Amino acid sequence: MAGDCIFCQIIKGEKPADFVYKDDAVVAFKDINPHAPIHLLVVPRKHIRSINDLEEEDRGLVAEIIYRARQIAQEQGIGKSGYKLVFNVERGGGQYVFHVHLHLLGGWKNGWKKK
């Protein structure tokens, strides 16, 4: 846990968020600045700075995050239509919140279009 971490504050209930899923290991809530009709963040309760900081013991947790994303996508009704799962890694990869999170994006009306 890191005191100045926004996602730790959300997980502890110190900062509000629109949760769609919670269990002992993982939570998911709506992104405050969505880039898709459905844009959720799937976040481990454990504070891990970035994918680069994962340790051997975190391997199961990563699997859990992806598995829950799949379940949440189904619950949100976008399992069949499809979705994106994205980990941004470090500043060069677009990471701004340094607590590991998986972006779950989907719900485009006519599917995702490559620009």
Ligand code: 5GP
């Ligand atoms: P990153 O760029 O680090 O991969 O993604 C961080 C994401 O967290 C961004 O999409 C941003 O909109 C979202 N975000 C940042 N601060 C908050 C917040 O306080 N609440 C919520 N719900 N999302 C946030």
Ligand code: ZN
């Ligand atoms: Zn944190």
